[in-house]
Amino acid sequence: MISMENLYVIKIGGNIIDDEEKSKSFLQSFASIKSYKILIHGGGKLATKLADTLGIQQQLIDGRRITDSETLKIVTMVYAGYINKNIVAQLQSYNCNAIGLSGSDANIIKAHKRIHPTIDYGFVGDIDSVNAERLMHFINSGLTPIIAPITSDSNGQLLNTNADTIAQEIAKAMSNYYDVQLIYSFEKSGVLLDANDDTTVISSINYNYYSTLKSEKKIFAGMIPKIDNAFAALNNGVKKVIIGKAEELTNLINNSSGTKITNE
Amino acid sequence: MISMENLYVIKIGGNIIDDEEKSKSFLQSFASIKSYKILIHGGGKLATKLADTLGIQQQLIDGRRITDSETLKIVTMVYAGYINKNIVAQLQSYNCNAIGLSGSDANIIKAHKRIHPTIDYGFVGDIDSVNAERLMHFINSGLTPIIAPITSDSNGQLLNTNADTIAQEIAKAMSNYYDVQLIYSFEKSGVLLDANDDTTVISSINYNYYSTLKSEKKIFAGMIPKIDNAFAALNNGVKKVIIGKAEELTNLINNSSGTKITNE
Numbered sequence: 001m002i003s004m005e006n007l008y009v010i011k012i013g014g015n016i017i018d019d020e021e022k023s024k025s026f027l028q029s030f031a032s033i034k035s036y037k038i039l040i041h042g043g044g045k046l047a048t049k050l051a052d053t054l055g056i057q058q059q060l061i062d063g064r065r066i067t068d069s070e071t072l073k074i075v076t077m078v079y080a081g082y083i084n085k086n087i088v089a090q091l092q093s094y095n096c097n098a099i100g101l102s103g104s105d106a107n108i109i110k111a112h113k114r115i116h117p118t119i120d121y122g123f124v125g126d127i128d129s130v131n132a133e134r135l136m137h138f139i140n141s142g143l144t145p146i147i148a149p150i151t152s153d154s155n156g157q158l159l160n161t162n163a164d165t166i167a168q169e170i171a172k173a174m175s176n177y178y179d180v181q182l183i184y185s186f187e188k189s190g191v192l193l194d195a196n197d198d199t200t201v202i203s204s205i206n207y208n209y210y211s212t213l214k215s216e217k218k219i220f221a222g223m224i225p226k227i228d229n230a231f232a233a234l235n236n237g238v239k240k241v242i243i244g245k246a247e248e249l250t251n252l253i254n255n256s257s258g259t260k261i262t263n264e
Numbered sequence: 265m266i267s268m269e270n271l272y273v274i275k276i277g278g279n280i281i282d283d284e285e286k287s288k289s290f291l292q293s294f295a296s297i298k299s300y301k302i303l304i305h306g307g308g309k310l311a312t313k314l315a316d317t318l319g320i321q322q323q324l325i326d327g328r329r330i331t332d333s334e335t336l337k338i339v340t341m342v343y344a345g346y347i348n349k350n351i352v353a354q355l356q357s358y359n360c361n362a363i364g365l366s367g368s369d370a371n372i373i374k375a376h377k378r379i380h381p382t383i384d385y386g387f388v389g390d391i392d393s394v395n396a397e398r399l400m401h402f403i404n405s406g407l408t409p410i411i412a413p414i415t416s417d418s419n420g421q422l423l424n425t426n427a428d429t430i431a432q433e434i435a436k437a438m439s440n441y442y443d444v445q446l447i448y449s450f451e452k453s454g455v456l457l458d459a460n461d462d463t464t465v466i467s468s469i470n471y472n473y474y475s476t477l478k479s480e481k482k483i484f485a486g487m488i489p490k491i492d493n494a495f496a497a498l499n500n501g502v503k504k505v506i507i508g509k510a511e512e513l514t515n516l517i518n519n520s521s522g523t524k525i526t527n528e
Binding site: 054097107 | 342344422
């Protein structure tokens with residue numbers, strides 16, 4: 001059996017991006033990772049703030065943002081423009097040869113507009129496939145992909161796409177070529193037994209324990225899709241999934257911090 | 265002597281981007297070019313409109329826009345986000361494997377903040393170098409670079425950068441590896457003897473004729489830097505420079521339309 005190189009697929013949450021100091025510290029740690037790596041970033045509050053300033057009302061259905069054409073314009077500008085290019089320029093200054101990509105660029109992600117029996121989500125994308133070969137080609141030529149959560153369909157329609165899902169799909173697709181570790185980094189220290197106490201990090205969760213935690217309602221709403229994504233990734237070739245604090249990225253990689261999601 | 269492949273470096277003006285129909289027609293023609301190609305796009309009126317809506321006043325000195333930090337945010341969002349990703353997604357739908365890039369991405373353009381003895385232009389970039397090898401690598405792997413006029417300096421500071429100048433610098437740098445034709449395409453049919461009459465296209469201009477036209481004030485303000493750029497390109501390895509109408513892109517390439525700038 002041929003041993004494969006390590007690849008870290010790292011999602012950085014919006015709350016970190018909103019904070020200049022935390023974001024800088026995270027990007028410095030990210031740049032210093034010697035293994036191959038891919039960064040997927042969310043959007044944070046910048047898009048919402050810009051929409052507010054422009055007087056564009058945000059529609060939410062079941063906690064999910066509906067992307068009308070004006071909102072799509074804003075998220076495209078903020079995610080693929082402002083946030084993505086600032087991250088890339090900063091990483092370049094830390095000697096990390098970053099390349100910012102939406103799903104449309106080099107056709108790395110094919111998506112379609114979400115089809116749902118009752119809710120029209122607007123211009124929201126669901127992923128059909130990830131072009132792992134193209135990403136591998138970039139990585140092998142010394143580049144570090146920085147992915148914005150914007151994709152497009154075969155008609156050239158841009159689509160707002162969940163960054164956690166993009167991270168999961170990329171991690172799965174790349175696991176054919178690398179030993180992939182998927183890291184969801186955000187403002188909390190990991191999955192917490194008490195959502196209000198950052199010292200109650202659960203160091204390891206397998207599927208049985210997850211089921212128990214869910215039935216006891218110890219895992220809160222926003223965390224459930226993250227962990228579901230984590231198990232889906234583990235069931236499709238990804239070696240390890242870690243959830244933890246963005247400022248502790250180096251420790252997340254060293255297994256000395258955060259929550260490990262495991263199939264064991 | 266080894267014969268080199270053709271490469272078209274094409275600048276598309278902002279007025280075309282603002283017009284959905286013209287833009288679509290241009291992009292379809294662009295996608296159908298069989299030779300290697302690079303597209304550089306300007307910004308159009310979208311950035312100005314957004315600034316107006318947000319109540320950000322635009323400062324102009326000698327007809328040049330001063331880029332303060334709020335304006336930089338807007339041009340980064342509009343140029344590198346909204347315009348760039350819409351072009352890329354459209355080209356993908358026409359089977360052109362486009363990749364959108366700012367100067368920071370993959371470190372393709374190194375720039376610095378403009379230094380001027382009397383005017384502080386704000387966050388405006390002047391180009392130090394173009395990474396022709398990286399662009400060649402993209403092109404040879406089947407990708408078509410689509411370049412937004414945003415660069416960054418070595419400190420990770422994003423900079424608003426003139427798209428005509430980017431086109432010229434890329435054309436020059438790529439001429440070490442390809443037979444480069446530089447095309448400035450915009451809303452007019454070429455360089456006009458009478459600026460108000462689109463039928464008075466000058467089919468060919470050499471340097472002597474250009475000097476005469478300038479001394480007779482037949483060439484207007486905005487055209488002078490374009491033609492200066494064209495001659496600078498010709499003096500640095502670029503084979504041919506054409507200025508003409510975006511909707512006639514195929515004819516510009518076939519030499520049956522537009523103004524040819526020549527060293528002969």
